[in-house]
Amino acid sequence: MKRIGGGAMGEVWSATDRATGDDVAVKMAQGWAATEPELVERFEREAKLLARIKSPFICSLVDAGRTDDDLPFMVLERLSGETLEQHLEREGYLALDEAGRIADEMLQALVVAHAAGVVHRDLSPANVFLHRTRDGKTITKVLDFGVAKVLDASAPRTGARATMGTLPYVAPEQLGDSARAGPRADLYAVGTLVFRAVTGRMPYGDAQGTALVVLKREHDPPSIDEATGERWPAALRTFLTKTMARSPSKRYASAEIALAALREAVHGKGPALAIPEKALDATTTLTGRDRRSRKSRMT
Incomplete structure (x- = not known):
């Protein structure tokens, strides 16, 4: 060993x-x-x-x-490859088709987990592994169910009165009491992860700690258009808005429904998407010069 x-x-x-x-x-x-x-x-x-x-x-x-x-x-x-966190640290941001494939496979994993009555509660780039198979393909693997919750009334409450998970990806209802997290909390994390992957920044910019907790509790995140100063495909905008809604009732009702919406956002028809050569930082919006230097990342 x-x-x-x-x-x-x-x-x-x-x-x-x-x-x-x-x-x-x-x-x-x-x-x-x-x-x-x-x-x-x-x-x-x-x-x-x-x-x-x-x-x-x-x-x-x-x-x-x-x-x-x-x-x-x-x-x-045994997995071979790197975490999504490592991949994003190196690349900055991802093309929509790559981010979409990763999120698609994450949601397929959640369909199975939620059907078995299991909520992950800590989906973040560090807990998503990009596994390279022997034939050279890359498959997404969800890791670490150490703080997962069982949706069973007879099961003991895990994480009661405590916030479990990685704060930037934690759903608002998890703050202060992760025992309240249901399947839609996992969908919130997937939406946040997609937002981070395709834009190179977090939905609430560089807010951290208490400031981030307050923003999550009191405000929906800005739309991807508002956050980046760019116009993105409507289906992607809708997917992110619904998955990251502050209220669980406004999110997709299940991982299956979210998966269908994601596939429409990634593969459905929409306006051409262009992203700046450099990933945006927490506060940057694009200038006219930036827009002229963009390259397409739709394919």
């Missing part, structure tokens, strides 16, 4: 499954974390959730259990 990553609560090791010969990743809790019941419960709950949701767009569980030292572990499929 070779260590390939990790953090404060756990480590990830590469290994080979002796039974199948497949490359796998072993996620193991740190020794100190194993003495914290809440962390152990979260670790083991993630394994149980992964066992009930099967999708080509979700990192799959191979096995789970405890070591001889009583440390919980999970054996997962």
